[in-house]
Amino acid sequence: MTASERHSALIEAMIADGTLTDAALIDAFRSVPRHRFIPETGALTPHGTVLNANSDPERWLAAVYTDNAIVTQVDEPGSPRPREAPVPREPEPGPETASASSSAAPTVLARLLGLAGLHEGQTVLEVGTGTAWNTALLAHRLGDGAVTSVEIDPRLAASARSVLRAEGRSPAVHAADGYGGYPPDAPYDLITSTCGVRRVPPAWLDQVRPGGLVVCPWGLLEGAGVLARVECPGDGSARGSFHGGVGFVPLRTPGAAAPPARDSGQQPDEYRLTQSDPVAPLMAFTTAFALSVMVPDWRVRRRWIGTGSGVWVCDLEGVSWVRVYPYGTSWMIEQGGPRSIWDEFEEALALWAELGEPEPDRFGLSVAGDGAHRVWLDSADGRTWDV
Structure with a gap:
């Protein structure tokens, strides 16, 4: 199958299974093929298989249009480290490496954008430009001028700008720490992140217009995360629900990577x-x-x-x-x-x-004006756990 045929088949499959329902979002996915945003060399499957479009184009293309994430960068000495001590996912790209950047699985990205309720006139801040596939989808749906994207790794930000230009797109892409949002273009109607967080950064809540949304992966344990959709009334608080399971690269911060959890041979009590x-x-x-x-x-x-x-x-x-x-x-x-x-x-x-073995989508998240985070079951007035 050609790239075009694989792309069409993927979109039709997401429509058939109900992942894509909004006509304008379907048009965006049809108009922005994933393979144009995946590096031809240096990428990995989630299981660590090296992908090379030059030496094995069939495997590369098959991986691009499989409903899986593709690892596009692994942690290296000096690279930005996860901000909140994430748990390494299994399987990892290698015995001592962890994903530092990736292209999200297509259905996960479609679900995230579906929860955002995209519509004309919205302005959006995207945290975690990565390969810029999601950036291009947002720009196609809302217009280049409505999209601001930030990427903590300057090399990835530069690469994203180049890829977007080649596709005829020009959203604003800045090399910046997404934890602080991007104040110059605030306020936003929507902040969306392709990086997982344990706590919604205060800057995001400050930079969303009253009545706006934050949609992002959330989780206290990497590999057991969910999509969070929280509404922001404008007073620094937020409340929303969880939707399904996802795996995302954690939000990162400058500095050396933290050492992984290791069995250090301690004697048990x-x-x-x-x-x-x-x-x-x-x-x-x-x-x-x-x-x-x-x-x-x-x-x-x-x-x-x-x-x-x-x-x-x-x-x-x-x-x-x-x-x-x-x-x-x-x-x-x-x-x-x-x-x-x-x-x-x-x-x-x-x-x-x-409690009846509740599924994750029965839980939700509340953020108080003082920054306190609580997870609740069924209702914000019900049983809660402090984060």
Whole structure:
């Protein structure tokens, strides 16, 4: 199949499954082919397969029009680091690398733009230009002059401007830290981000017009994120709902990358054996999301040892930790430090079951005027958890 045929097939599939419903957004996706924004060399599939349009054009094109993210940059020494200590996603592009920039999966991007309710006359700030595919979609839908995009990596910002010019588009692309928004062009009707956040940056709420929207990936645990659509009344507060599961590169900040969570061979304070699989709740999206909300401040990483695949869990400082691995026909759970994180997991899973095993889209987010973030279940007046 040619690039044009693959592009058409992807759009028709998204229409058929209900991902794309708005006629103007469908026109934008049809008019802005993804392959024109993916680097011909240096990109990777989510599983780490190297893509090269010159040496293997068929594999490259197939990856571009598969409904997956494409990694376009991995962390390097000195590159901007994740702002909020994200959890490395599995599988990673390599044994010691993590995605620093990517092109979002087409259906995820379509859902994000659908939640934004794009219409003529809107002005939008996009945080995280990346490959500029989303920037071009926004510019096609709203007009070049309505779109401001910021990218923390100057090299990516320059590349995005070049690609957009080649496509006849000229939205404003600035090399800037998206955490601070972009004050010169504020206020905006909409701020949308293709970078995941744990907390909605205060600058975004300050730079949205009263009644405007922020639509972005949100999550306390990378790999168990959701799309958040929050309404902003103009007083620094916000309230909105979560929609489905997504994986995005975290919002970054200048500086060296933080070291990943590692099993450092510490001696446990407690051992226990269990017959049921303790890893499954950490790997399943619904339960991992619930645990991320109900148990504060933890990270997880897959751990491969001689007996099989387990996990390493620790708090954000690495002081309290849990090590889980297969042990014969059972599972060994070891934990140490002042917090008993595994006990907190068990209590949270029991509460989740008591509440009816709610799916992530039953939760929502409230941001108070003083910046306090709370996740709620079913209603902002219902059960809440501090972020």
